[in-house]
Amino acid sequence: MTSTATSIPFRANAAEALSNSPLRAAMRNATETFAKKRTEATASLPIEEWRTQASDTRLRVLENLGEYVDRFSANAVRAGAKVYRADNAESAVSIVGSILKDRAVQKVVKSKSMVTEEIHLNKYLETLGFKIVETDLGEYIIQIAGEGPSHIIVPAIHKDRKQVGRLFSEKLGCEYTEDPAALTKIAKKILRDEFLSAKAAISGANFAVADSGSLVIFTNEGNGRMCTTLPPLHIAVLSIEKMIPSLADLPKFMRLLPRSATGQMLTTYMSVITGTRKAGESTGAEELHIVLVDNGRTKIVAGEYREMLKCIRCGACLNACPVYRLVGGHAYGATYPGPMGIVLTTLLEGMEKAHPLLDATTLCGACGDVCPVKVPLPELLHKLREERVERGFTPYLERQGMVGFGFAAESPQLFSLGQTVARVFWPLAKKIPGLGALERMPIPAQITFGRSI
Amino acid sequence: MTREELVNLFIENASKVSAETVRVTTDAELNGALTAILADTKSVFCQQDTAKEKSVVIPPDKRIDDYTGASVCIEEVAGAIAETGSLVCSSQGGKPIQAGLLPGHHVAIVSAENIYEKLDEYFGALGDSPPTNITLETGPSRTADIELTLTIGVHGPGRLTVIVY
Missing domain, CATH: 3.40.50.10420 (NagB/RpiA/CoA transferase-like)
Structure with missing residues (x-):
């Protein structure tokens, strides 16, 4: 199952927000100013x-x-x-x-x-x-x-x-x-x-x-x-x-x-x-x-996401979030944006509607660091992403890709073969015009971490 | 902390949040501090309930009874918090605390003996049946809703004068 007719079109919203440069400038100004003021106000x-x-x-x-x-x-x-x-x-x-x-x-x-x-x-x-x-x-x-x-x-x-x-x-x-x-x-x-x-x-x-x-x-x-x-x-x-x-x-x-x-x-x-x-x-x-x-x-308070309700709506996690800073609040297509918004919206409105929002996180952990009441936002986001996979709300290609990766990761020979193929063929593949995302991806390292140690 | 140290700490913190501050110790000094304010204004609301409010001399042609139309409100507030530079406004005793909100200039008299050092001291002693409305006022009304540009005096007063007596 990919985005259903009723789910929030986060990717489309985000793409639109990213092409709106006055919006990006306003969001950058607001979030950076607030984040800086928060840091100064909590120092010492x-x-x-x-x-x-x-x-x-x-x-x-x-x-x-x-x-x-x-x-x-x-x-x-x-x-x-x-x-x-x-x-x-x-x-x-x-x-x-x-x-x-x-x-x-x-x-x-x-x-x-x-x-x-x-x-x-x-x-x-x-x-x-x-x-x-x-x-x-x-x-x-x-x-x-x-x-x-x-x-x-x-x-x-x-x-x-x-x-x-x-x-x-x-x-x-x-x-x-x-x-x-x-x-x-x-x-x-x-x-x-x-x-x-x-x-x-x-x-x-x-x-x-x-x-x-x-x-x-x-x-x-x-x-x-x-x-x-x-x-x-x-x-x-x-x-x-x-x-x-x-x-x-x-x-x-x-x-x-x-x-x-x-x-x-x-x-x-x-x-x-x-x-x-x-x-x-x-x-x-x-x-x-x-x-x-x-x-x-x-219902939320009785379940494993109880700690989300500690939130006091200060907005600090919005200002700290690298995704929110770029796309702003409207892209989330919900009342509450940013990290707290992703979690709360998914809990209030259901996975079916909110699952695309779970892409709006880098899991960097900044939201958890700034939360004044220690809502474990990175943990809750992680848990919801696991639930999304379990309930089949991830795109088909991503799921098949992960299945393939899991299979290869269990076999050292297959994994090593994959690395070699990538090293040799990836730079060639990138030269084929019109491949979009593939063109923007980095070239695999010539010496892998496994070999360097 | 001595009473004077507490007064000084409160004045220091109230100044940091853009309140104008004056320290007076006599009725004459209180009226002296109000001279310039009263000279500049057309209409003053002052209930003259407390002893300190009663000692304020207001020219009769400037006094008005309807605070919604006043330019200045002069009142003694219930107390203050030194830690944050906040005034404590309370509805106790029949005080219309919105009178300090509507005029463009709020002049608050604070009795030195009603200054608390910490927020915890004040809220810890409030109990479970507080007055209908308690408002902490920390500096003049402000907004940064347009491009985060600070603008003073939105719905509430743009000018706050604190007189510690």
């Missing part, structure tokens, strides 16, 4: 110790995930929130839709959330007639462009300032400018009016605290704070694995998440939201609805 700190502690805490949660989710739910309810469980994407979007329908809301301001991308919430709500306004600048840019995110931290990084300038003048009717500060100001003005007039907001959450029922949101722009303090109705949508045990565990993750994501010591804002506005308070939504999305997590 006990980062290994922090990673181990954070990993242990995340693993402890995953080992008893059901219990932590129950505890979180009970405490959130105690603080005034309403909590819903959604088994899959369909049920999650319909819960959000019915909350909004019941309250006759027309417009919703939204702060950045990857899980709402995963469940395609905006599209669903738009078919119900709601106006959804993304308020993170990067999300706002891709929303008016009608595109998906290409990076989980900076979603519009595939666009340069000229493209954003043209987009704004075309869609917002403003005068063309390519000055990022001026473009930011234009978006700020439009979005300020949206914030002040919105009656409902949707946010995600970076963490959910089991012992207090709190939601924790990190932002730099302040849009997360606007969404969670101005409109009277706040709907938070998060996947169930976001749990941490208590507020005392939060500093561990505060030290790691921003440093790993953007190289900042801390994002500008970090809000801990616990329930609804109480009597005598002047901050907080009047209604807080929390939708806990499973969408396959309970």
Whole structure:
């Protein structure tokens, strides 16, 4: 079986991305800058110790995930929130839709959330007639462009300032400018009016605290704070694995998440939201609805890929990955790109759809080295590739080639004959024009490793 | 670490994240630090709830009660974290903490005795029933969403002044 009609066409997407030079320049700039900032921000700190502690805490949660989710739910309810469980994407979007329908809301301001991308919430709500306004600048840019995110931290990084300038003048009717500060100001003005007039907001959450029922949101722009303090109705949508045990565990993750994501010591804002506005308070939504999305997590946590769910979505593995650096996020044809995206997409959407993504790795191990919570990404990628072979999702020629190699490798005579044939005939074969890949392959060494020792 | 060392560490780290910092020890010094800010602005929101907020003198023609239209918000915040240079804003006691978010300039008064050295000290003592909203504010609002070019003052304030009193 090769690529089926339903599988993600990664090779075609990657080829297209590689021929797009502005995209390649933007991706190189973003990933190299972030990777460098991360390295600087973690130097001369006990980062290994922090990673181990954070990993242990995340693993402890995953080992008893059901219990932590129950505890979180009970405490959130105690603080005034309403909590819903959604088994899959369909049920999650319909819960959000019915909350909004019941309250006759027309417009919703939204702060950045990857899980709402995963469940395609905006599209669903738009078919119900709601106006959804993304308020993170990067999300706002891709929303008016009608595109998906290409990076989980900076979603519009595939666009340069000229493209954003043209987009704004075309869609917002403003005068063309390519000055990022001026473009930011234009978006700020439009979005300020949206914030002040919105009656409902949707946010995600970076963490959910089991012992207090709190939601924790990190932002730099302040849009997360606007969404969670101005409109009277706040709907938070998060996947169930976001749990941490208590507020005392939060500093561990505060030290790691921003440093790993953007190289900042801390994002500008970090809000801990616990329930609804109480009597005598002047901050907080009047209604807080929390939708806990499973969408396959309970199954993953019970299996051999559990550690993937330790991920805190910092994006460090994207910036470190030599494949992601070249092709960018859209080539993955999925919500989550890069090394964490390959693993998570395969687990969430199935091998049949995602198996071409398993080519998008060199197994170099850089992703595992930078992960702040020690998700063993190289190991998980390796395991999934083995599973792909076992389940017959590799191309026919590759499988036959490997069978042939296995046969030859078991016979020293045959192996040696193969080496000799390659040495003699390969340089000749390469001279035949029009052989494409063969022309680009290196000439076999005249002295092999076996003979040189 | 002595209280003054803690204050100095906080001021050093708050400056690193682009906050303007002032250390005052009397009401007169507090108002002195606010003179230039008040002269430059049209509208100031200040709830004047805490003792230190009450000692702030605001010209009556500049005072407004609706923070959504204010250019400057002056408030005493709940505390600060020296390690990260962060302010701790809390909804406790009826404070509208969004008032420090909407105006272009946030002026935060921090009582020296409310400065914690480490994040762990503060979060470790919060317990399981925290106020509805606690926000750590570390420097002015920022984005790098267009070509990673740093732009200050997106949705939140572009200017942050921290007065340690």
